[in-house]
Amino acid sequence: MRKNAGLQIFAWIVFAFLIVPLIIIVVTSFGTNSTIQFPIKGFTFDWYGKVFNNESFMNSFYLSLEIAFIATVLALVVGIPAAYSLARHKVFGRNWIKSFFLSPTIVPGLVVGYAVYQFIVIQFQFPIFQGLLLGHFLICIPYVIRVVGSTIEQLDFSIEEVSWTLGCTKLQTFIKVVLPNITSGIFASFMLAFINSFNNIPVSQFLSGPGVTMLPTNLMNYIEYNYDPSVSALSVVLMLGTIVLMFIIEKTLGLTSIS
Amino acid sequence: MSYVELNDIRVSYDNKTDILKDLNLSIEKGELVSLLGPSGCGKTTTLRVIAGLIEPNDGEFIVDGKNLTKVPVYKREFGMVFQSYALFPHLTIKENIAFGLKLRKEKKSSIDKKVKDILAITGLGELGDRYPKQLSGGQRQRVALARALVIEPKLLLLDEPLSNLDAKLRVAMRIEIKRIQSQLGITSVFVTHDQEECFSISDKVAVMNKGIIEQFDTPEEIYKNPKSEFVARFIGFENFFDLTPIEKGKYKTVDGTTFLSTRQWEPGKHIGTIRPDDIDIVSNTESTATNTVSGTIKVRTFLGKSYQYEIETSIGALLVNEVDDVIYQVGDTVTLMIPAHKLIIV
Numbered sequence: 001m002r003k004n005a006g007l008q009i010f011a012w013i014v015f016a017f018l019i020v021p022l023i024i025i026v027v028t029s030f031g032t033n034s035t036i037q038f039p040i041k042g043f044t045f046d047w048y049g050k051v052f053n054n055e056s057f058m059n060s061f062y063l064s065l066e067i068a069f070i071a072t073v074l075a076l077v078v079g080i081p082a083a084y085s086l087a088r089h090k091v092f093g094r095n096w097i098k099s100f101f102l103s104p105t106i107v108p109g110l111v112v113g114y115a116v117y118q119f120i121v122i123q124f125q126f127p128i129f130q131g132l133l134l135g136h137f138l139i140c141i142p143y144v145i146r147v148v149g150s151t152i153e154q155l156d157f158s159i160e161e162v163s164w165t166l167g168c169t170k171l172q173t174f175i176k177v178v179l180p181n182i183t184s185g186i187f188a189s190f191m192l193a194f195i196n197s198f199n200n201i202p203v204s205q206f207l208s209g210p211g212v213t214m215l216p217t218n219l220m221n222y223i224e225y226n227y228d229p230s231v232s233a234l235s236v237v238l239m240l241g242t243i244v245l246m247f248i249i250e251k252t253l254g255l256t257s258i259s
Numbered sequence: 260m261s262y263v264e265l266n267d268i269r270v271s272y273d274n275k276t277d278i279l280k281d282l283n284l285s286i287e288k289g290e291l292v293s294l295l296g297p298s299g300c301g302k303t304t305t306l307r308v309i310a311g312l313i314e315p316n317d318g319e320f321i322v323d324g325k326n327l328t329k330v331p332v333y334k335r336e337f338g339m340v341f342q343s344y345a346l347f348p349h350l351t352i353k354e355n356i357a358f359g360l361k362l363r364k365e366k367k368s369s370i371d372k373k374v375k376d377i378l379a380i381t382g383l384g385e386l387g388d389r390y391p392k393q394l395s396g397g398q399r400q401r402v403a404l405a406r407a408l409v410i411e412p413k414l415l416l417l418d419e420p421l422s423n424l425d426a427k428l429r430v431a432m433r434i435e436i437k438r439i440q441s442q443l444g445i446t447s448v449f450v451t452h453d454q455e456e457c458f459s460i461s462d463k464v465a466v467m468n469k470g471i472i473e474q475f476d477t478p479e480e481i482y483k484n485p486k487s488e489f490v491a492r493f494i495g496f497e498n499f500f501d502l503t504p505i506e507k508g509k510y511k512t513v514d515g516t517t518f519l520s521t522r523q524w525e526p527g528k529h530i531g532t533i534r535p536d537d538i539d540i541v542s543n544t545e546s547t548a549t550n551t552v553s554g555t556i557k558v559r560t561f562l563g564k565s566y567q568y569e570i571e572t573s574i575g576a577l578l579v580n581e582v583d584d585v586i587y588q589v590g591d592t593v594t595l596m597i598p599a600h601k602l603i604i605v
Contacts, residue, residue, distance in 0.1 A: 156343055156345060158341040158342075158343050158345035159345045159346070159347055159348075161310075161312055161332075161339070161341070161345070162339060162341060162345040162403075162406075163347075163358070164311075164312070164332040164333045165310060165311075165312075165332055165333070165335070165337060165338065165339040165407075165416075166333075166358055166359035166362065166406070166410060167333050167334075167336065167359055167362040167363065167410070168333055168362060169333050172362075177347060180349040181347075181348055181349055
C-alpha cells in the first residue's frame with residue numbers, strides 16, 4: 001500500500017482527538033488537589049482508595065454487575081433459541097421479527113427506558129430491581145440475536161442433518177452439535193451485551209429507585225455535586241475493565257466480525 | 260418385492276409445481292443405484308426423501324417390507340454422506356466416527372473396536388486423533404464415509420460425495436467407494452451429475468429429468484440403448500433428426516432418403532440419434548444410397564485423438580468425430596454414412 005503523508009497526519013489528529021481526553025482523565029485521577037485539575041500538581045493513589053471505600057459506589061458497582069450478569073444470561077437463554085429459529089426456519093415475517101429484535105439498538109435508550117417505566121413498571125407495579133432487569137434484558141437481547149445469529153448462519157447446515165441421520169433428535173443435535181460450534185459467538189455476544197448493559201445510563205436513569213442505583217447513574221449524580229478526582233479514578237477502573245473484556249473478545253472472535 | 264421401494268412419491272413445496280412427480284423406484288438388496296441427472300432434476304430431493312429429510316406430499320417409502328414414510332430421520336438408521344462431508348468440526352476423527360455408536364449406547368470396548376476396524380477399512384489408520392480441519396479433502400471424504408458406514412446402516416446414501424475432489428482423486432475415491440460398498444454388501448443410493456462416475460460404480464442407473472425417472476437400467480443398457488431423447492442427449496448423443504417410420508426398421512428422412520435401423524422401435528418414436536463417433540465420412544459414394552447423407556463442412560475442431568466436424572446437411576447439422584488420416588477442410592463436400600446398427604430411434 002502506498003503511504004499518503006497528508007492522510008497519515010490526519011489519521012493521527014483524529015486518533016489524538018479521541019485518546020487525549022482519556023489520557024487527561026487517567027492523569028487527573030492521580031492529582032492531589034481536591035478538585036479535578038490538569039496538569040496535576042502532586043501524585044497520589046488516595047482517590048482510588050476513596051473509590052473503593054465509598055459504600056455508595058461499591059453498592060452500585062455490585063448492583064450493576066449483578067444486573068448486567070443476570071440480564072445477559074437471560075438474554076442468552078432467550079436469544080440463542082430465537083437466533084437459531086430465525087436462522088434455520090422459515091418463520092413467518094422473519095425480517096420483521098429480526099428488525100424488531102434489533103430495534104433496541106436503533107431506538108434511543110431514553111425511549112426504551114421511558115417506555116418500560118411508563119407502560120410496564122408503573123402499569124404492573126414492578127419492583128425496582130425486576131424493572132431494571134427487564135430494561136437491561138432489552139439492552140442485551142439484540143446483541144445476542146445478532147452475533148449468535150450470524151455465527152449460526154455461518155455453520156454448515158448439513159452437519160445438523162448428518163447428526164439426525166446418525167440418530168440424534170433435533171434437540172440432541174442442538175445441544176451436541178450446534179452449541180459446541182457457536183461458542184465463540186455466544187462468548188462474544190455475552191461480552192458485548194454485558195459491557196453495554198454495564199455502561200448504560202438512559203435506561204437505568206428511568207428505572208432506578210431509592211437505594212437501587214446503577215453505577216453509571218450513581219457516578220453522574222455524584223458529579224453533579226462533587227468535582228473531585230475520585231470520579232476520574234472510578235472512570236479509570238471501569239476503562240480497565242472494559243479494555244480487558246474487549247481484549248478477550250478480540251482474541252476469541254475479532255472485533256471486526258461483530259460490528 | 261424389492262428391498263427398497265419408492266411408490267408414487269410426489270414432492271411439492273408450494274403445491275403448484277411438483278419437484279417429484281409420482282416417482283417409482285425399486286432397489287434390490289446389496290445394489291448400488293445411482294440417480295443421474297442435471298441440476299434441478301430432483302435427484303437430491305429423491306435422496307432426501309429416502310433419508311427422511313423431506314417428507315413427501317404423497318406416496319410411500321418402504322424398506323425391507325416396512326413402511327418408513329412417516330418415520331423421522333433419526334429413527335431410520337441410514338448412513339448419509341454429504342457433498343460438503345459435514346464433519347463435526349469440534350470433534351476428532353475418532354469422535355466423529357463414534358458419534359452414531361455412542362447414541363446407540365454401545366459398550367465402549369465395542370465402539371473402540373468398530374471405530375478401529377472402519378478406520379482400517381477406509382484407509383485412515385493413524386489419523387484418528389486429528390481434527391477435520393487438519394485433513395485433506397480426500398481424507399475428509401473417507402471420514403464421512405466411515406462415519407456413515409460404522410453404524411451398519413440399512414442403506415447408504417451418497418449425495419454427490421466426489422464433486423469437491425480434484426479429477427485424479429475422484430477416480431481413486433470412486434473405486435474405493437465401490438470396493439467398500441461391495442465388501443460390506445451395503446445397499447446404496449448414489450447421487451451424481453457425472454455420467455462417467457456414475458457408470459463406473461453403479462449396478463443400476465436412474466436417469467432423472469424434471470422430477471421423473473426417464474430410464475432405469477444397467478449402465479451398459481443406458482449407454483447403448485437410451486430410451487428417450489433426454490437420456491440420449493445426457494449421455495453424449497449429439498445428433499438428432501426427424502424420421503418418418505415406413506415399415507419395421509425402415510424410415511424416411513425429411514429429404515426423402517431411406518434410413519435403415521436394426522435397433523428396436525416403439526410406436527410414436529420418430530427421432531433418429533447417433534453419437535458423433537459412430538458416423539463415418541465416406542468420400543465418394545453415391546449420396547442417394549440408403550443411410551447416407553451429404554453435406555458441407557462448416558467447422559473443424561481438433562479434439563486430440565480426433566477431429567470434430569460440424570457438417571451442414573439436408574437433414575440438419577451433424578457432428579462427426581473422425582480419427583482418419585484424411586483431414587477434410589472447411590467448405591469440403593462430403594458424404595456421411597450412418598450405420599444401421601448404430602442408429603437409435605427415440
